[in-house]
Amino acid sequence: MAEQSDLIDVEIDGVWHSFPKGTRMIEACRQAGVEVPHYCYHPKLSSPGNCRMCLVQMGMPPRPRPGEDPPEPDEDGHVPISWMPRPVIACANTIAPNMGIRTTGELTETCREGVMELMLANHPLDCPICDQAGECSLQEFSVEHGKGESRFREQKVKKPKNVDVGPRIRLDDERCIMCSRCIRFMDEVADDPVLGFTDRGSHTTLAVYPGREMDSNYSLNTVDICPVGALTSNDFRFQMRVWFMKETQTIDTNCATGTNITVYSRQGQIYRITPRQNNEVNSDWMPDSHRLSFHWINDLESRLTDPLIKEDGKHKLADYSQAIAYASQRLQKYDAGEVAIVASARMTNEELYMVNKLKSQLDVRDIDVVARRGEADNYLISDDRNPNTAGVNTVLGVKDPGASLDLLKKDIASGKVKALLVLQEDLISDAGFTAEDLKQLDFLLTSYPTTNPTADAADVVLPGACWAEKSGTMINATGRLQRLNRAVDGPGQTLEPWEIIRDLIQELGGGNGIYSATDIFKQLAAEVSEFNGLTWGDIGDQGTQLIETGAELPPLLQRERARVASGEIIG
Amino acid sequence: MTLDVPAELEKEIDERITHYPVSKRSAVLPVLHHLQHHFGYISNEAVEWTAAKLELEPIKVLEVVTFYPGFRQTAPGKYHIRVCRTLSCAMAGSYELMESICEKAGIDRSGVTHHDPIAVSADGKYSIEFAECLASCGTGPVCLVDDDFHEKVEDVDALLKQYQ
Numbered sequence: 001m002a003e004q005s006d007l008i009d010v011e012i013d014g015v016w017h018s019f020p021k022g023t024r025m026i027e028a029c030r031q032a033g034v035e036v037p038h039y040c041y042h043p044k045l046s047s048p049g050n051c052r053m054c055l056v057q058m059g060m061p062p063r064p065r066p067g068e069d070p071p072e073p074d075e076d077g078h079v080p081i082s083w084m085p086r087p088v089i090a091c092a093n094t095i096a097p098n099m100g101i102r103t104t105g106e107l108t109e110t111c112r113e114g115v116m117e118l119m120l121a122n123h124p125l126d127c128p129i130c131d132q133a134g135e136c137s138l139q140e141f142s143v144e145h146g147k148g149e150s151r152f153r154e155q156k157v158k159k160p161k162n163v164d165v166g167p168r169i170r171l172d173d174e175r176c177i178m179c180s181r182c183i184r185f186m187d188e189v190a191d192d193p194v195l196g197f198t199d200r201g202s203h204t205t206l207a208v209y210p211g212r213e214m215d216s217n218y219s220l221n222t223v224d225i226c227p228v229g230a231l232t233s234n235d236f237r238f239q240m241r242v243w244f245m246k247e248t249q250t251i252d253t254n255c256a257t258g259t260n261i262t263v264y265s266r267q268g269q270i271y272r273i274t275p276r277q278n279n280e281v282n283s284d285w286m287p288d289s290h291r292l293s294f295h296w297i298n299d300l301e302s303r304l305t306d307p308l309i310k311e312d313g314k315h316k317l318a319d320y321s322q323a324i325a326y327a328s329q330r331l332q333k334y335d336a337g338e339v340a341i342v343a344s345a346r347m348t349n350e351e352l353y354m355v356n357k358l359k360s361q362l363d364v365r366d367i368d369v370v371a372r373r374g375e376a377d378n379y380l381i382s383d384d385r386n387p388n389t390a391g392v393n394t395v396l397g398v399k400d401p402g403a404s405l406d407l408l409k410k411d412i413a414s415g416k417v418k419a420l421l422v423l424q425e426d427l428i429s430d431a432g433f434t435a436e437d438l439k440q441l442d443f444l445l446t447s448y449p450t451t452n453p454t455a456d457a458a459d460v461v462l463p464g465a466c467w468a469e470k471s472g473t474m475i476n477a478t479g480r481l482q483r484l485n486r487a488v489d490g491p492g493q494t495l496e497p498w499e500i501i502r503d504l505i506q507e508l509g510g511g512n513g514i515y516s517a518t519d520i521f522k523q524l525a526a527e528v529s530e531f532n533g534l535t536w537g538d539i540g541d542q543g544t545q546l547i548e549t550g551a552e553l554p555p556l557l558q559r560e561r562a563r564v565a566s567g568e569i570i571g
Numbered sequence: 572m573t574l575d576v577p578a579e580l581e582k583e584i585d586e587r588i589t590h591y592p593v594s595k596r597s598a599v600l601p602v603l604h605h606l607q608h609h610f611g612y613i614s615n616e617a618v619e620w621t622a623a624k625l626e627l628e629p630i631k632v633l634e635v636v637t638f639y640p641g642f643r644q645t646a647p648g649k650y651h652i653r654v655c656r657t658l659s660c661a662m663a664g665s666y667e668l669m670e671s672i673c674e675k676a677g678i679d680r681s682g683v684t685h686h687d688p689i690a691v692s693a694d695g696k697y698s699i700e701f702a703e704c705l706a707s708c709g710t711g712p713v714c715l716v717d718d719d720f721h722e723k724v725e726d727v728d729a730l731l732k733q734y735q
Contacts, residue, residue, distance in 0.1 A: 196630035198637040203685060209630040210615065 011059075011081060011100040025090035025101055026054055027570060034103050037112065037141045039227045040179040041091035043570035044284050044560065045188055048092075051179050053119075053141065055087035055111040059100035087111050112145035121152040123228075124174045132229030134242040138177060159205055165195075166214030168234050168288055169223060176206050176230035182222035188563075189285065189556070190379075192216040206230065218379060220288045224274055233272075235292055240264075240271045248487035249276060249541050251474065253346060253387035253467040254290040257282060257380050257554055258476030260542070263294075263468055263487035270294050270468060270488060278542050279571065280480060280553075282380055283560050290381070297468055297488070302450045304463035305492025315461065320493045324500075327460045328507035330443045331419060336363035340408055340417045342431070344424035345369045345386030345401055347497060348472025348484055350520035352388070352395040353528070354501040355423060361510050366417060370431045371402030379556040382477050387467075390475035390549055394530050405431055412440050419443035424464050424497055428453035447500050449490070463494040470496040471517045473539060477551045481534070482543035574620040580609055584624070595625040599635050603642055612643040640688070640702070648691045648698035650734040653715040657704035663711030665701075671727045672699060672714075697731070 059081035081100035159173035275286035307323035447464030564571035
């Protein structure tokens with residue numbers, strides 16, 4: 001391999017590879033499939049090189065003595081490497097032509113053993129009661145690179161424990177290995193530098209400035225990047241051991257950003273949500289407000305679990321098929337234009353596609369969704385608090401969400417609209433309708449995950465799955481198509497909204513061979529031009545750019561890209 | 572509470588900051604020295620004043636203050652004594668010297684910790700702490716009283732008499 005363009009040849013553990021100029025040694029190793037253990041290094045943060053865990057042996061071409069000829073390159077253009085007797089950190093050094101890196105061998109291994117022994121010297125070793133156990137770099141590297149014993153016979157340094165550093169975070173300073181990732185995150189990403197090291201030396205202590213709180217809406221990301229159990233989430237601590245939980249890769253639905261997340265669940269209960277890296281959507285981060293907004297899903301008291309049919313003004317529990325049959329029987333009586341639909345921009349594209357089918361089946365003229373506007377936060381949160389407004393535009397064909405709801409109200413009052421289907425929305429709480437407005441209707445059907453005032457007013461109530469209980473696709477603010485994957489089952493007779501709509505259509509007389517969300521996606525891909533040629537598999541875990549919405553990337557991502565371009569971070 | 576920095580001192584500090592044109596952060600140490608010299612110690616208000624002056628977050632100043640044993644976070648007495656406890660002085664009797672000074676000056680060191688190293692006499696006249704090597708290993712035990720250096724200290728009464 002001759003040196004071409006900007007590629008540099010580097011030998012890693014005896015094998016030659018080529019990498020772009022400027023690549024950090026640690027990244028070169030990663031790309032070559034060789035793991036270099038590290039704590040302080042994080043590709044989205046600056047590299048202080050303070051943990052020393054990534055020490056490797058480095059070699060360079062030998063420098064000829066004066067008068068001596070340089071070494072002869074072999075047929076690949078490589079010269080023999082002369083190894084340095086001292087190690088270097090792989091995280092903050094970049095590669096050079098004909099460089100050699102040894103991640104194994106006596107020097108590297110003794111370095112790692114030494115660093116591990118020093119890190120563990122003051123560590124409390126309280127893994128049995130530590131939340132990080134099972135996903136702790138200190139545990140993992142201790143097994144892989146540690147000595148298995150300690151020569152430290154002295155007293156461990158005592159440091160503050162169970163420190164309330166912010167409304168959502170607790171700190172155990174004795175577990176801290178001083179990697180400073182959290183400090184750098186708060187400085188560089190959250191722009192709220194409240195953390196620092198005080199009493200540097202043998203008593204180095206991670207601290208919040210007295211009187212201040214770590215209360216940024218992005219604070220919980222520090223818990224994710226903490227390689228040990230020093231920072232723990234008040235919400236998750238002591239709730240569940242990490243190895244018991246099932247991980248589901250899905251997306252956040254609290255706003256149009258469509259943050260990629262992992263849902264951790266066990267036996268139908270959600271315990272934790274963490275951000276999943278996607279450099280086109282949310283980098284490695286997510287806001288605390290979105291992360292912690294899942295508890296209502298587990299709260300069965302507030303959930304609709306069975307279909308309800310109103311008889312003589314009172315809701316009675318019904319069987320699902322009974323409820324569908326009753327709804328269909330009532331709906332068949334109306335003429336064209338007398339039935340209206342309010343769908344939801346929280347629905348998946350597949351559900352919206354089924355809504356369209358139902359719309360033609362029932363000859364619906366009035367169709368809209370509920371708009372949710374909020375304030376963008378200059379980081380990741382979009383001002384559109386619906387996750388799939390772009391899907392509503394593209395699949396449902398509603399271009400101005402929420403614009404015709406006032407007209408609908410009038411049409412209900414005038415008797416023009418006699419029946420209303422409210423799918424996955426609560427008109428009374430979220431769209432300015434009153435129970436009085438809905439009273440004029442002859443028939444009202446609603447599907448929703450929780451009990452709500454609109455359901456109280458409805459003739460038929462169907463428990464419809466929430467975002468964590470369904471699969472499908474959504475389009476985020478920038479036009480990226482992303483997959484939502486079912487993490488847990490809905491309670492009782494809860495069904496995914498597309499199943500409810502499918503069954504309603506079937507009962508109304510329109511058969512279709514749909515058995516899964518992927519079946520719908522196939523039809524969607526065939527019928528909606530933007531989706532033409534796409535398969536479920538094409539979307540992948542990182543999503544795929546589907547349409548141009550003209551929306552800019554979230555400001556946090558724009559800032560991150562500028563830092564990558566300036567070489568400050570790897571990205 | 573804000574720090575009451577006299578105009579003259581602030582003028583001096585402002586001038587010192589101009590010595591660090593690349594980054595104001597570099598001026599943390601000189602600014603803190605000025606403040607400690609004037610106020611006797613670095614209070615929380617002094618940390619916040621410095622942070623505001625240098626456009627830093629207070630935690631970044633506190634990091635520096637807590638790193639250097641030379642910066643005090645509590646008020647010292649009228650005279651501040653530093654007794655060397657590094658090897659040569661320790662062998663020459665600096666721990667005994669410390670005990671003797673404390674006894675004669677009425678200082679109770681029982682509340683001293685790693686994070687709070689200074690003890691002050693009940694009358695506020697003397698304060699004392701251990702220091703690391705004061706660079707006179709041949710003439711131990713040595714101590715500093717404010718900026719005065721004392722070698723081979725044996726007669727504590729005579730020492731304290733000079734500082735009334």
